Amino acid sequence: MEIILQNLEVVWFILVCVLFAGFFVLEGFDYGVGILLPFLGKNDVERRQMINTVGPVWDGNQVWMITAGGATFASFPHVYATLFSGFYLALFLMLAALIARGVAFEFRSKDKSLAWRKTFDYCIFFGSLIPALLWGVTVGNLIQGTPIDGNMNFVGGFFDLLSPYTILCGIAFILVFVYHGALYTSLKTLGDISERARATALVEGVITAVGALVLVGATYVYTDLFNSTLAMVCYGAAIVFFIISWILTRMRRVGWGFTFSVLTIISITAAYFAGLFPRIMVSSLDPSYSLTVTNAASSTYTLTLMTIVALIFVPIVLIYQGWTYWTFRHRVGTDDLHY
Amino acid sequence: MMDAIMLARLQFALTSIYHWLFVPVTLGMTVVVACMEIAYVSTKNEVYKKMAKFWGKLFLINFAMGVVTGIVQEFHFGMNWSEYSRFMGDIFGAPLALEALTAFFLESTFMGAWIFGWDRLSAKAHAVVAVLVAIGTNLSAFWILVASSFMQNPVGFVIRNGRAEMESFGAILTNGYVPGQFGHIFTDGLLTAGVIIASISAWHILRNNALDFYKRSMKWGLVFSIIGGILVAGAGHLHGQYVTKVQPMKIASVEGLWDTTQGASFSMFATIDEKNQTTNSFIEIPKVLSFVATDDFNGEVKGMKDLQKADEAKYGPGDYVPHVTSMYWTFRAMVFSGMLMLLVAIVAFAMNRAGKLETSRPMLKTVFWMLPFVYIANASGWYVAEMGRQPWLVYGLQKTAAGVSPTVTANEILTTIIGFTAVYVLAAIAALYLAVKHIKKGPEGNPSHDVREEAALWK
Numbered sequence: 044m045e046i047i048l049q050n051l052e053v054v055w056f057i058l059v060c061v062l063f064a065g066f067f068v069l070e071g072f073d074y075g076v077g078i079l080l081p082f083l084g085k086n087d088v089e090r091r092q093m094i095n096t097v098g099p100v101w102d103g104n105q106v107w108m109i110t111a112g113g114a115t116f117a118s119f120p121h122v123y124a125t126l127f128s129g130f131y132l133a134l135f136l137m138l139a140a141l142i143a144r145g146v147a148f149e150f151r152s153k154d155k156s157l158a159w160r161k162t163f164d165y166c167i168f169f170g171s172l173i174p175a176l177l178w179g180v181t182v183g184n185l186i187q188g189t190p191i192d193g194n195m196n197f198v199g200g201f202f203d204l205l206s207p208y209t210i211l212c213g214i215a216f217i218l219v220f221v222y223h224g225a226l227y228t229s230l231k232t233l234g235d236i237s238e239r240a241r242a243t244a245l246v247e248g249v250i251t252a253v254g255a256l257v258l259v260g261a262t263y264v265y266t267d268l269f270n271s272t273l274a275m276v277c278y279g280a281a282i283v284f285f286i287i288s289w290i291l292t293r294m295r296r297v298g299w300g301f302t303f304s305v306l307t308i309i310s311i312t313a314a315y316f317a318g319l320f321p322r323i324m325v326s327s328l329d330p331s332y333s334l335t336v337t338n339a340a341s342s343t344y345t346l347t348l349m350t351i352v353a354l355i356f357v358p359i360v361l362i363y364q365g366w367t368y369w370t371f372r373h374r375v376g377t378d379d380l381h382y
Numbered sequence: 383m384m385d386a387i388m389l390a391r392l393q394f395a396l397t398s399i400y401h402w403l404f405v406p407v408t409l410g411m412t413v414v415v416a417c418m419e420i421a422y423v424s425t426k427n428e429v430y431k432k433m434a435k436f437w438g439k440l441f442l443i444n445f446a447m448g449v450v451t452g453i454v455q456e457f458h459f460g461m462n463w464s465e466y467s468r469f470m471g472d473i474f475g476a477p478l479a480l481e482a483l484t485a486f487f488l489e490s491t492f493m494g495a496w497i498f499g500w501d502r503l504s505a506k507a508h509a510v511v512a513v514l515v516a517i518g519t520n521l522s523a524f525w526i527l528v529a530s531s532f533m534q535n536p537v538g539f540v541i542r543n544g545r546a547e548m549e550s551f552g553a554i555l556t557n558g559y560v561p562g563q564f565g566h567i568f569t570d571g572l573l574t575a576g577v578i579i580a581s582i583s584a585w586h587i588l589r590n591n592a593l594d595f596y597k598r599s600m601k602w603g604l605v606f607s608i609i610g611g612i613l614v615a616g617a618g619h620l621h622g623q624y625v626t627k628v629q630p631m632k633i634a635s636v637e638g639l640w641d642t643t644q645g646a647s648f649s650m651f652a653t654i655d656e657k658n659q660t661t662n663s664f665i666e667i668p669k670v671l672s673f674v675a676t677d678d679f680n681g682e683v684k685g686m687k688d689l690q691k692a693d694e695a696k697y698g699p700g701d702y703v704p705h706v707t708s709m710y711w712t713f714r715a716m717v718f719s720g721m722l723m724l725l726v727a728i729v730a731f732a733m734n735r736a737g738k739l740e741t742s743r744p745m746l747k748t749v750f751w752m753l754p755f756v757y758i759a760n761a762s763g764w765y766v767a768e769m770g771r772q773p774w775l776v777y778g779l780q781k782t783a784a785g786v787s788p789t790v791t792a793n794e795i796l797t798t799i800i801g802f803t804a805v806y807v808l809a810a811i812a813a814l815y816l817a818v819k820h821i822k823k824g825p826e827g828n829p830s831h832d833v834r835e836e837a838a839l840w841k
Binding site: 095098099100101102103105106108109110112113114115116117118120121123124125126127128129131132134135138139141142143145146148149150153154195196197198341342344345348349352353356357360363364367370371381382 | 551
């Protein structure tokens with residue numbers, strides 16, 4: 044307890060990392076399923092099967108993003124202010140995409156018209172693809188650095204966010220989430236689609252591996268991430284976990300393959316946070332302008348309060364979210380479709 | 383061409399009002415649906431299950447819209463109001479994070495279980511899930527109102543390091559502004575859900591559809607309308623008295639009261655000349671304003687001219703009077719709509735008890751036409767709360783103009799306003815289409831309703 048209270052900013056940096064890791068793991072497969080929807084789902088029933096695999100859980104998963112945002116606001120308000128006002132148009136695109144996706148899940152199958160369902164299928168596809176891409180771009184920008192001035196204000200424009208490295212990060216996020224989503228689909232469906240999803244994961248996994256190699260090189264060239272030993276270890280672990288995941292999937296141990304895909308995403312998130320530490324947003328104008336755990340944090344009082352709250356409620360949330368995953372652990376067939 | 387501040391305000395107002403079309407429905411409907419499920423568990427009467435499913439589905443359509451616009455609300459603080467977020471983050475972030483941790487997770491997780499759990503959970507477990515959803519939904523309203531109450535009436539803080547820092551979470555939680563505001567919103571949810579249920583039931587009774595189902599629903603709707611209507615007025619009254627103490631300008635502007643008056647009358651209808659600072663009331667009830675505001679028929683109510691002088695002395699030069707005409711009329715729109723709904727509900731309930739409601743077409747039509755008044759009351763109530771705080775963003779601490787993001791340009795805001803509006807309109811059309819289709823179709827088991835098709839599409 045003593046250690047926690049003396050390093051509250053660090054504790055919160057780790058907690059925010061945990062929340063983002065949870066978000067990427069859980070919404071990662073939701074996004075992946077959404078992106079795969081038009082390709083894996085050969086007919087309406089299969090598409091509904093896919094949507095229903097995430098049906099009972101996507102909304103609870105999305106709350107991980109809301110909580111990560113809220114926790115960032117509470118613990119590092121300057122990061123919240125700089126990031127959200129700076130990445131303005133990118134965030135607008137993400138919000139519009141998330142609105143389309145959320146509405147589409149709920150509305151898609153409540154009408155029989157083909158045009159209606161097709162429209163919402165596209166909403167789910169783009170509503171999953173765009174946030175996946177933009178979160179990757181955002182993470183890339185945090186570490187590569189953005190034009191942040193001495194008043195902690197982002198002074199660039201929308202196109203300053205797009206560099207070869209950040210776009211590569213965006214693509215890598217999409218690739219990893221699609222792999223993750225394909226395994227989830229394979230794991231959670233009955234029938235023909237399950238095997239097709241596994242085959243897709245294997246092929247797509249090879250592309251993801253190639254993408255990952257390019258990303259490692261680019262990360263070395265464009266960022267200082269590998270100055271941190273911990274980041275390097277996490278990055279290495281991510282690659283090892285991914286390879287294990289692919290091999291297990293190849294051996295038809297999809298459940299284990301998915302577990303290692305979860306570990307991959309956790310490790311990659313940890314790698315970026317470790318590489319950032321103690322910075323949260325790197326300034327490309329002057330290193331001293333960077334937002335760090337010290338200059339961007341809330342008061343000790345607020346951080347203490349939030350620590351107590353998090354220690355009580357995060358475990359409770361994990362328990363009841365675990366309960367839903369247990370209750371809906373069955374594979375989704377063709378006769379059990381609510382969405 | 384509007385400047386960035388006006389555009390940022392317009393965007394926030396658009397999102398808030400749009401968000402607020404759906405949220406009160408979800409706040410109340412979760413409670414009603416949970417009660418229906420409890421009734422089902424304790425009586426084993428299938429009609430309650432049908433009711434929970436039918437009204438629950440209507441709730442879901444609203445819920446989807448409430449969730450997605452709620453995320454936009456959260457992100458708006460950082461996007462358009464970064465200076466506000468820097469100044470207030472130490473205090474404002476905590477209730478927001480608490481909302482996510484204690485309420486959103488609860489609501490969203492069990493919402494999923496509610497939709498997908500009809501066949502996988504026992505009736506009792508499903509009812510528990512419904513209760514948890516109702517708690518989560520209303521708890522999230524509580525936390526956001528704790529945050530909002532700080533903006534209306536800052537307490538438990540200290541200005542340090544150029545920002546407002548939290549000094550006492552207990553003080554923020556027990557802010558005198560919270561019980562009135564939350565009480566008003568919670569009971570407003572009950573009224574909203576009650577009126578919507580009664581109104582839709584009236585529409586079906588008029589058409590002789592599934593009479594058993596809708597007559598029972600009508601009774602539920604009316605009971606919730608009456609309970610909600612009385613409590614929302616009571617909470618509003620107590621809250622008004624509190625606001626009179628902490629934000630006298632809001633009350634004075636709502637009443638168009640320029641001069642400090644003892645034994646002030648309540649104006650029912652007036653023309654307001656803001657330039658010459660006069661209000662010309664056509665109908666007024668003597669001494670009622672003083673009584674409502676102070677519990678004393680001869681009590682003193684401060685006028686805007688005196689309050690402006692006092693604010694200038696306290697905060698420096700500036701215009702501290704909100705837009706009086708719109709305040710005056712939105713407040714009346716809220717109060718008159720609320721009273722009308724309550725009155726109609728009481729009359730309809732009495733007629734129903736006498737067995738005369740279902741045969742009285744004019745009364746059924748009247749009940750049906752209460753529907754728009756819910757939305758008028760909700761939107762205008764929120765307008766009064768937010769607009770009445772102007773020019774302040776955080777009352778007495780930060781003006782609205784000082785909270786806006788310095789790096790976001792007017793063009794960027796305009797672009798996103800157009801974008802969000804387009805998305806909102808499209809989503810609203812889809813939601814309305816589905817809601818109307820669902821309402822017309824009626825409950826499961828209705829002869830006019832294809833059960834097998836429903837089973838395939840939705841359970």
